[in-house]
Amino acid sequence: MPAEPACMLKFVIGNKLSSKQKMRKYTVILIFLLSVTYSAVAQKKYSVKSRKAIHYYEMAAQHYRNRDNQQALDKLTKALEVKSNFIEAYLFQADVYHSMKNTELEIHAYLKAIEIDNDYFPRVHFNLGNAYLKLGKYEMAKGKFEEFLSFSKISSRNKAKAMKQIMNCDVALRMIANPVEFNPVNIGKAINTENDEYWPSLTADEEVLIFTRLSARMNDTEVKLEPQEDFWLALKDEDSWRPAQSLSESINTASNEGAQSITADGRYMYFTACGRKDGLGRCDIYYSLREGDQWSKPMNLGPVINSAAWEAQPSISADGRILYFVSNRKSGKGKMDIWKSELLEILPGGKQRWSKPVNLDFNTSNNEMSPFIHASNQYLVIASDGLPGMGGYDLYKLTRKDDQKWSEPVNLGYPINTFADELGLVINASGDKAYFSSDRLEGKGKDIFTFDLPLEHQPPMVSWLKGKVYDVETKDNLYASLQLIDLNSNDTVAKINSDKVNGEYLICLPAGKEYMFSAESEGYLYYSDHFSLMENKEQNKAQELNIGLQKMKLGSEIVLRNVFFDTDSWEILPKSESELYVLYQLLIQNQGFVVEISGHTDHTGSEEHNLKLSENRAKSVCDYLIDKGIHKDRLLFKGYGSSKAIADNRTKEGKALNRRTEFRIVNIKEDQ
Structure with a gap:
């Protein structure tokens, strides 16, 4: 079983190389390791004079180059049986165990080498520190890195590496002293095998x-x-x-x-x-x-x-x-x-x-x-x-x-x-x-x-909205483009498409903002909705919303749920820009459409006041579109006051639904 998944970490030696390429690459790596770790060996200078021990040692090196770790270890054992103070053999053992990821035996070999001569190869203390670090023995690792720094003839690069590892040990010890809550649960046998x-x-x-x-x-x-x-x-x-x-x-x-x-x-x-x-x-x-x-x-x-x-x-x-x-x-x-x-x-x-x-x-x-x-x-x-x-x-x-x-x-x-x-x-x-x-x-x-x-x-909470987009008359599933727009910044937060086969969609709603949510499909009037997720997490629940779209034809109408006015005012608020721009684009792309913009209120106040307020609000929307370049002959406006309620005026939620702006296609000029 490989130590790491192939698509995760095989970059270390290269993925999908031929066996010959892999052999050459391993050989280069192993020769490099030997030359770095055992500079004395490269110069043919050994701490012992026994030809037999040296012979076993050099046979081990050959096996190591051929990627036969077990034979290399066997020969090193024989070398140490001949000369138990053969320090290079212990260092070599440590290197072989390192390549085999046997950290415990790697440490044992390093310690045996240090017993023979603590100062023979200063780098062994750094290597030993790294080995202790792999096992989470941070105090022992830190001691070895500090001992490595006590040697005078070490490069600035290695000194920096050791100091960095000491810092890691200190960080680790502080984190262990202040653990975070962590109670993992196996996800279960339906998945894990x-x-x-x-x-x-x-x-x-x-x-x-x-x-x-x-x-x-x-x-x-x-x-x-x-x-x-x-x-x-x-x-x-x-x-x-x-x-x-x-x-x-x-x-x-x-x-x-x-x-x-x-x-x-x-x-x-x-x-x-x-x-x-x-x-x-x-x-x-x-x-x-x-x-x-x-x-x-x-x-x-x-x-x-x-x-x-x-x-x-x-x-x-x-x-x-x-x-x-x-x-x-x-x-x-x-x-x-x-x-x-x-x-x-x-x-x-x-x-x-x-x-x-x-x-x-x-x-x-x-x-x-x-x-x-x-x-x-x-x-x-x-x-x-x-x-x-x-x-x-x-x-x-x-x-x-x-x-x-x-x-x-x-x-x-x-x-x-x-x-x-x-x-x-x-x-x-x-x-x-x-x-x-x-x-x-x-x-x-x-x-x-x-x-x-x-x-x-924990990251910011994200709720979600999901459902199906369909033709409101035939009930057929529709392929639609859906987007979520931050009403305050006018930035598009998310843009997705529904499934071509079943019309299903799912879109994320990050908490803490007000959104315009729209759905568009070719040949249909767009759908518009409004979501305010400014309140606490408990109230930002995931929702299901099936969206019925109307074909573009005479009499089709939609509610502009993201056109906003201050209380008792007909001045359009800036966060209405996203909705009005979508409406403007619809009229640009369908030059034959003549539409009526209608204003509606709840039943608060007198009928006369509500009629005037709703008419002025409808006129404000028309004026916005005319300023954008839509010809005034294509736009009608009318106020209905509270006469066309769509919800119960006795509730706060119902009143909010009744305060609305709508548009309706009242004519389609065929020659446009």
Whole structure:
């Protein structure tokens, strides 16, 4: 079983190289390690004179170059049986155990070497500190780094590395002394199996979970099993998950697919695939679209996103308009960096055009990995081994500031982070639960777990709106464009399309703002609604809304729910701009339409006053459109006061619905 999933960390040695290429690359790496660690060996100067011991030592080096670690260890054992004070053999042992990731025995070998001569190879103290750090023995690690710094002849570069590790030890010890609440729960046997499950992706309503599973398949040419990464899907029934199913034969192939991210509605999936014929590099990013129950054939995102380098671990924003991903392209700041790109357009045939990726400010000279952008679009989680932490990869949060830049990364704390590598954490739209994979908890290999996110690390809450778009007369499902606009800034917060097959949609509603929500479909009048999420979290509930659209014909009418006036005034408020612009665009695109703008009030006040107020409000809307360039002959206005109530005037909610502006098509000039 591999130490890390293929689509996550194989960049270390290169993905999908031929066996000969891999052999050459390993040989170069191992020779380099030997030359760095044992400069004395390279010069043929040994601390012992026994030819027999030296012979065994050099045989071990040959086995090591041939990637036969066990034979190398056997020969080193024989060398030490001949000369128990052969310090180079212990150092070599430590290096072999390091490559085998056997940290306990690596430490034992280092300690034996130090027993023989504490000053022989100063670097051993730094290496030993790193080994202790891998096991979370921070006090012992710090002591070794400090001892390494006590030597006079060490390079400024190594001195800086040791000081950084001391800082990490101090940070880790402080976090251990002040742990955050962390009670992970295994997500259950419907998803977790004897295989490794990891990299969960969740829809905003938490009813669909897509994850990567690492299993084994028979090699086509040899009688042996090889690791196989594929996507699996689980659906929720109330509070429990149904047994997971393989996602789609059009996506899962004999190659490795993994590290996926889905939009809030679960319709677009972006993922990493390695070794495909249409790939531009070792690993590329692809996307697939779900219509109904069918996933489209994956499409490579192309040369703007993908390159000859390694691109992987995408994270897509809730509405699919912003993509974060990882790459080791040469123009980056570190070894692995996180990049951001924006969707410019979707071309005929489904091909997507993305903006030139931007390297993000928080990247370090080391590695930043596994980005996750929360549905609020205001909160980002990353993994980094270049920031102060517990050792290895730690998870950090960043929040978007008023100037739209990201804050400084904040460590999520212990025991969410440990001395092990933490990668691939996601957070639900509500912001209170996190999902991640781990093999350090009770489970079978890597399993997916969930836990309540500590309050201090929760992102802004995001509610959601979902339903179906349909023809109000025929009840047929409709393909529609839906968007959410911040009424105060006039910014488009989200823009999505409904499912072409079933008309379904899901759009996220970040808390703390007022929104115009609209739905448009060709040949139909648009639908407009208003959502105010300015109140507390408990009142910002997810909602279901089925939208019936009217065909554009004589007599069709809609309520302009986002045209606002001050109390007892007909002056249009600035936050009405978004709604009025959509109406203006409708009239520009349909030059034959003649429309009536009507004003309506609740029953508060006299009938005469309400008629005058409603008429002036309707006239204000017409004046706005005339100022924009719509000919006055196409616009009529009328006030109805409280005579056409659509709700109960005895309630606050009913009165609000009755205070409205509408428009109705009263004529269609065919010659336009």
